Amino acid sequence: MNAVVTLFIGVVAIFLGYGFYAKTIDRKVIQPDGKKATPARMYMDGVDFTPANRNVLFGYQFKSIAALGPITGPIVAVQWGWLPALLWIIFGTFFIGWVQDYSSIMLGVREDGQSFGALSYRFISPRSRSILLTFIYFYLLLIMAAFGKIVGYDLMTNPAVPLGLLLVIGVGLLAGQMTYKWKMDIIVTSGITVVLAFVGIWLGTLAPVQGFITNVINGAVAGTGPDGKAIQTYATVFGAVTRPQFIWSLVALVLCYFGAVLPIWRWAQPINYVSFWIVFLGILAGTLGLLIWHPAFPADFPAFTNWNGNLCASANCSSIDPKLLKNMVPLGPMWPLLFVTIACGAVSGWHSLVSSSGTARQLENEADALYVGGGAMFLEMFLATLSLLTAVVGVGVTKGFAGYVGLVAAGKNAGIFAIGLSEMMSKVGVPTSFGLPYGSVFLTLMGLTIMYLVVRFMRVASAEFLGDSIPLFKNTTFGSIIALLLSALMIYTGFWARVWVLFGGANQLMASLALLLVTLWLMSNGKNYMWTFIPFLFMFVTTIAALLLTAFSVFSQLGAANLPVDKIIGNWLAGLIAIYLVIAALFLAWDALKAFNKARENKPVKTSV
């Protein structure tokens, strides 16, 4: 199959999903009324509740939901073959993804812009609110672990990346100074800072810089990997963690600390602004390059590998370093694990939080909800498909399936995207020597953008939960450091593949809980609820199964011989978090079941919707 045909299939899915299925649900079930005052108009306070233009909100929604999830998930899922990954991206979005995003917005709009905590209190049970919030805390911790590992272990250990990244961050700070202190025009600020950011990334690729980072910071070369590149094997106090992984993870956490404690206009916001242009231009150049290149899928890249995602059963792994091979565990059974491995590209609980607490309070007109929520989700499906193609054709055509397997073995999952994107960008004239670090900086910035927000939120959450009993938690620095220490523990001790599945599981569980809330809301209003109830059931059962399977995998690994202490700690942590998430979800489901029965008994009051 040709890569452009894959993109075309995505476009057809958007046409059918958005144009027929979504519009039918919108028209016949939700029946938006353009004349009805939305919470943004009714409760306008100039801060949270502020009406915004539909196109502005579309951009806001898309930017808020698209992070590392839709990029990394499809690349990992290719271990089962590209066909299952592609099918789940398309059908997941078609039947579940847009449903969740759109219905979360409508739920917020019709229920006075209330947040999920308040809605779960009302529709499920009083205790469900507390359960939901502790659940979200662990979910965010898993985001920190999964993204932190990608940033620290995978992307920044490439010596061409760190200087470019740090310079882009410096340029971001300059953008903040120019905008807020020097009051300069935003167009001039954008032009200057984006050019400087490009120069910064280019400086990072220079040989003396790379040599300095390799020799002085990353440590001396201790061996070579399957691709002929140097591997740093010097261990640290964290056992299996090598020196560059330790140093760059630490740097990432320090950056997150600044993001969490400094005023948002000083650090996170202007850096995110400059990052946006890096990401946007990268996606644009990659898509254009792919269309010009239009390569066919390589013949040796299997559409389906095997049920367990065991790459070595489908490829010759004899050339891979045994040390790396030891870390390359099969992902596990395709059901349920594929459905949590690709989260954001198909369906994601994060979207429901953004939709209900952010977008629903800014929607100017009820009739815009489908365009904003559904449209942004379908666009994210397109991004996930593009990401899948970076692995299958970007890496597959140039390095073959064996190249993909080698990169997975080396733990370079996000690196696969950077390589694939650089190959695509090379078709529009961007040299791969620049494109590769550019892709890595692009991904690192995407990860850090979410990580700043997550640490900030964890700090607020710990102050809220524990601030009254332990006043120290109300201290900004203390709360942030505790959140970062917990994150560091997860980053340094977890197996990445397991952490990613756990993160995906928590994310999908959040999605199923959002669907549950919407189902209860539809029931209480006498509306057809099967279009949210069936996706809820599927996601709930699948995610519980995935979490239990992951808990079983990590606990059974504890018996393995020669398991380093850090991995023993990491497995215990991962297993306990998985079990906690399952128990919390079961409690919520039990309360929801009671609420279901109550809603069935009560005659709906149709006038409320």
Next chain:
Amino acid sequence: MPNETNDEEVKGKKPSWMDGFKSVMYGMAGHDMARYALKTRGSMEHLFILITMGDLLGIPILPPYYSLRLLPYVVPQISTWKRRMLREKDLTDALA
């Protein structure tokens, strides 16, 4: 810009494709910044009203003489301030 509808729509003209594209780009790149600026302003207004109109909540901070002198300037903010103060808040609000 966040609380504005499209200028062209206000003038009764049908917005062009380019206007839509510009708005989407603004939504992706700058809308968050505008929202944070509004949130910061909102927080400052909270503090200001609390200091000047604390009597309304039973917290006398300024002598009523000064509160009364400031009252005409604060009145336009009172309705939105009440909405913000009385709205049920949640941890998830910090995410979006």
